[in-house]
Amino acid sequence: MCLAASALCAFLLLAAWRETRSRLLFWTALGFVFLALNNLFLVSDLIVFPDLYLWPMRQAASALAVGVLLYGFIWEAER
Numbered sequence: 001m002c003l004a005a006s007a008l009c010a011f012l013l014l015a016a017w018r019e020t021r022s023r024l025l026f027w028t029a030l031g032f033v034f035l036a037l038n039n040l041f042l043v044s045d046l047i048v049f050p051d052l053y054l055w056p057m058r059q060a061a062s063a064l065a066v067g068v069l070l071y072g073f074i075w076e077a078e079r
Contacts, residue, residue, distance in 0.1 A: 003039035010036050027072020034065035 013029035016022075038061035045054035 003036060003043055006032050006036040006039055024072060024076045027068055027076070031065045031069040031072070034061050034068060037061045038065060 010029055010032035013025055013032055017025040017029055038058055041054050041058040041061055045052065045058060
């Protein structure tokens with residue numbers, strides 16, 4: 001469910017960004033893309049490939065999501 005929700009949010013935010021070209025929408029959409037990737041790694045790690053150790057990739061995706069969101073919010077706040 002979280003994978004579907006974050007992927008849907010990313011899709012809708014990217015669609016809105018294509019219409020308005022607002023940078024804040026872009027950074028938020030990119031953050032949700034990384035959150036969807038994090039959830040994909042989580043499902044893959046726990047259900048699809050339980051023998052693989054995907055924890056570092058999950059953490060990297062979530063760190064990238066938070067980093068992208070922070071960067072976008074700080075950049076937009078300075079403008």
